[in-house]
Amino acid sequence: MAAKTTVGVPKETALALYEKMLLTRLFEQRLDLMYKGGDILGGLLLGTGNEAVSVGATSALGKGDIIAPTHRGIGAHFVRGETPKGMLLQILGRAEGGTRGRDNTQHQGSMKLGIIGMISHLGATPTTAAGCALAFKIRKQPNVAMGFTGDGATSLGDFHETLNMASVMNLPYVMIIENNQWAYSTPPQKQYKCAKLSDRSMSYGMPGFTIDGTDVELVYTTVKHAVDRARKGDGPTLIETVTMRLRGHSAADGAPYVPKSMLEEWNAKHPVDIHMKKLTERGWLSDEQNKELVERLNSEIEEAVKYAKQAPYPEGHSLLDGVYAD
Ligand SMILES: Cc1ncc(C[n+]2csc(CCOP(=O)(O)OP(=O)(O)O)c2C)c(N)n1
Ligand SMILES: [Mg+2]
Secondary structure, three states: OOOOOOOOOOHHHHHHHHHHHHHHHHHHHHHHHHHHOOOOOOOOOOOOOOHHHHHHHHOOOOOOOEEEOOOOOHHHHHHOOOOHHHHHHHHOOOOOOOOOOOOOOOOOOEOOOOEOOOOOOOOHHHHHHHHHHHHHHHOOOOOOEEEEEEOHHHHOHHHHHHHHHHHHOOOOEEEEEEEOOOEOOEOHHHOOOOOOHHHHHHHHOOOEEEEEOOOHHHHHHHHHHHHHHHHOOOOOEEEEEEOOOOOOOOOOOOOOOOOHHHHHHHHOOOHHHHHHHHHHHOOOOOHHHHHHHHHHHHHHHHHHHHHHHHOOOOOHHHOOOOOOOO
16 A cells, blocks of 8 residues: 555654653663673664654554564563663663563563563564464454564564464454564565565455654554554554664674665654654754753663662572473
8 A cells, every 4th residue: 555644643642752762762872882881791682763663653552452572672662661670671681680681682571561572583473462362352352462573574484374364363463564674684675576565465455554664653643543443353454664774783783784875864864853853843842841851761761770780690590490380
């Protein structure tokens, strides 16, 4: 289907979207500094450039709904109620973290917050979310499940099987493709041959849209429509959001394979900057209010850093805890 044009949302929603996107950006900037300072071991995957998708899409959901974010979905975790402190305890591998210090990437989930933890195997978690949608349907619960996938992971069988099953079973499910135009160093032309990834919805008999993933209000309203439709029992929708991965695959990847001009073009339309500009133009956010917001969020982040840095690692004797179900 044709890409939609931008649409406004009420002031309160627009400001809430901005706050969560800004928190995501500031938090990721802090993570980057910690990584460079040697505080974060192993890999660090950032969602820079993807803030409008992770925040906009999940903001369209309600209580009791379920998401399966990707490895770039810090914004999605924040929208569902995760805090910088909770995220950092996980990323620093501390005992109090989501995986109890067993892992230090964004592989954390939360039954309480309705988050299926990304488990590294691409394709597995959006499929699991479709399973949750089936459970909602069987239990006659009025909830929706949302799966996220990168452009690269749409080449996996899991993606196609999930969409087919969700459509045949008319599940309350929404699949979001975060097309950031790179899968490690693989660009779209080496990944797929259809014009738009949303074209694939046709073969599964469901609606599909391709939208500008840098416009948070457009992401929110398009996804909200799909969520409402799913909740009413009208079945799944596929939404492709087009963005750009503004960093390397991981913090260790300088991404020399990305053309400089492409980076410059997309950096100039950073989703957080674009939304801030819109809010300012509408008279909904003054420079002073923005400054206060940045200060408040940064101080919340600094408190989280202080807490997480001194938090203990897991004890050796706890190694087998949680391996087997009681
Ligand atoms: C099944 C599987 N194959 C390969 C990998 C290794 N891998 C991790 S991230 C990644 C690139 C994924 O690209 P994309 O889906 O576009 O997501 P992005 O990283 O761009 O957000 C690959 C190949 C994996 N984790 N799981
Ligand atoms: Mg990608």
